[in-house]
Amino acid sequence: MARANDEVEALLREYADLIAITGGDAFKARAYEKAARAVGGYPADVSTLDEDGLREIPNVGRSIADKVAEYLRTGKMAVVEERRARIPAGVRELITIPTLGPKKALRLYEDLHISSVNELAAAIESDALADLKGFGEKTQDNIRHGIELLQQAGARVPLPLALDTAEEIIAALSGVAGCRRCAYAGSLRRMRETVGDLDVLVAAARSGPFMEALCELPGTAEVIARGTKKTSVRTGKGLQVDLRVLPPKSWGAGLQYFTGSKAHNIRTRTIAVHRGLKLSEYGVFDSESGESVASRTEEEVYARLGLPWIEPTLREDRGEIEAALRGELPEVVTERDVRGDLHTHTDLTDGLASLEAMVEAAAGRGYAYYAVTDHAPDLYMQRMTDEKILAQRARLRELDGRHRRMRLLHGTELNIGPEGEVDWPDEFLAGFDLCVASLHSHFDLGRAAMTRRLVRACENPYVSVLGHPTTRLIGRRPGVDADWDEVFAVCARTGTALEVNAQPDRLDLCDEDILRARAHGVRFAVNTDAHSVPHLAQLRYGIGTAQRGWLTPDEVINTWPLTRLRRFLRKGGR
Structure with a gap:
């Protein structure tokens, strides 16, 4: 389960950045950075602590403890709101660029009126930063690379956020009457280093109760689309969650299909075709008769294709199919x-x-x-x-x-x-x-x-x-x-x-x-x-x-x- 510590850590880090942007005391900014790190790594859930308990956290003194308590009580931290109001949103966007610090972001805004990542990228390409002190060729190269990193990350989220969200959703949906199985799939199950959309699967005879439960979860901020087979929502932290409800008899096929990767699935479907079969999220079917020949478990699905079960983390079409056919799949570390x-x-x-x-x-x-x-x-x-x-x-x-x-x-x-x-x-x-x-x-x-x-x-x-x-x-x-x-x-x-x-x-x-x-x-x-x-x-x-x-x-x-x-x-x- 996600802890309030993570939210408080992020807010304290933001406040440290805001202090730096507005030319505040560097030692004060550093103090808030240290406190943020201490809160994030503290074993106890800060939402369970009173102010005396908060002051027991390393690097958290009375002033910071008071602000944390304020946030836990009201959902806001007044000093952060006040600093945010003093800083243009464009500057806050600029400091999300790796390698670009708050002081340089403010300088770009004040001297060149640059207030977005796209504007900064265009300014670099047009050589508009050439005469700006402190923005030499090497600095511009670093910023350019930082923009590339930011764009590559896109809307993807780190593993811990995706995993915490998935586990909370699975715990909630598993308690809904009629749930036979519930699991996450997609890039999270393959343990990619970042996750785009979160895929959650349920095996049940009726889909309605699960679609309704997802839409009503406390963490759901927006319902993107709602249907009988698939519902998509967005959480308060910006992660899109796609829920699919499968017939219990199709669980294995659905889990294999929605785990991916796309390249791995192309290979397994190709093998199916060569064997006179058709592979989908509902099962393995005989191409001529349409009869289902495997679907209940992933092991069944892979076995019908002449393959052993393949660890989800290996399913990237990087030789795992060939190794499986040779009987040389590694027994990976756990x-x-x-x-x-x-x-x-x-x-x-x-x-x-x-x-x-x-x-x-x-x-x-x-x-x-x-x-x-x-x-x-x-x-x-x-x-x-x-x-x-x-x-x-x-x-x-x-x-x-x-x-x-x-x-x-x-x-x-x-x-x-x-x-x-x-x-x-x-x-x-x-x-x-x-x-x-x-x-x-x-x-x-x-x-x-x-x-x-x-x-x-x-x-x-x-x-x-x-x-x-x-x-x-x-x-x-x-x-x-x-x-x-x-x-x-x-x-x-x-x-x-x-x-x-x-x-x-x-x-x-x-x-x-x-x-x-x-x-x-x-x-x-x-x-x-x-x-x-x-x-x-x-x-x-x-x-x-x-x-x-x-x-x-x-x-x-x-x-x-x-x-x-x-x-x-x-x-x-x-």
Whole structure:
């Protein structure tokens, strides 16, 4: 279920942006950014807290707590409404462009009267920004790319929003009398990184009660179309939901058809034709007699086509049909296979929960082992020191094995510098159980320099995992430019695992990069990069991405027993 935390987080982030746009105090804007992040990652639902409870959230003082309480009580935050009124809507539209900050957006509006994304794109193409200070060729290229990212994202929404919405709808419709089955399909079932329209299926003899129930749900803001076979609505957060009610006997065929992808379905229909059959959302039929020969389950439908059941995350026509025909479909990794998380943070650096709270939550997930990897000192804003990290190690050793016998690994997330250097000398790194190394800055290096930088980091004998390798943020920042085949080959040679970062705005590596890296024989780690207790549950998004990349448990190091994992982390026996 969606939590009020997400709404409050978004509102506080907006307020921080509005402060920056109007030339407010940078420290105040930063305070609201920190509070937003803290609220989003807080374990308890903020709607259940009084003002004293709100002030217990890290980075939420009395003033911010009062504003949150106001929003929870009235649905509005007066200071946000006031700031919105002072800023033209066009400027607020401009700051949705990745790479374009609030100050530049305001400058474009005031100096050139640009108040929309389309106007800005046209201004760049006509060279109208050439004489505007601070908008040189490189800045314009960045803005142009940001506009492309925004346009590519379009009306698509992130996985968590789509999944939360789907699960709420399914819970509601499953309680309607006559419901035999209810599930989501489409790109969400295939775990695409963003979702356009949400497809929900119900198996029932009568469709009317379900169409009515969808239209009356609290989250439904608009009824787009209502019929007996299909009803479409739009939620308050802008997501279109298409509900289809199928005869129970057609459930399997309908689920297969509406899961897609389009390319996968073309292949299955072609196979059906070659077998003298016709495949539709209602079943598999004999072309001559019209008799239904399969429809109740997906397994039946695929079997009638001479195929094993194919995992939804593989249904993209990227070789899954051929692999199925050869009997070579992979048994892809699942959440149940994961024995531990190898990239997480605590409040020692930029996490929101204590070491003890994170360890307890990890144990509650049934993990056999768990790694804490707080940031190293080269990210200066984290203020890490040798003394702090060693004190954390001592405390972690005290906790080791206390929670359901879960073993604890002490690690760190190193910062990869411009030349590929990392924090701390080798003799200090030797004391860690594992080191994740990640890019956090200098994203605009040229291709050759970026490749050398990554290669050098992977060749470091103490770097076990390359964290969020491309650094992309979905819809906001592209991945860095590097010769990834060279990087993947070096990872395979040096025994450096590539991370599949489960944060839903990262999902880095993406599925296509995973497929490329697999060909080099690389190992992977599916990690949450959790900065709070709720983030640990985001593993599901990383697993979905890993499945889309065809990863098996044997290719994912954090599915291995601890003894095997430790051998890998020693990286060549060091």
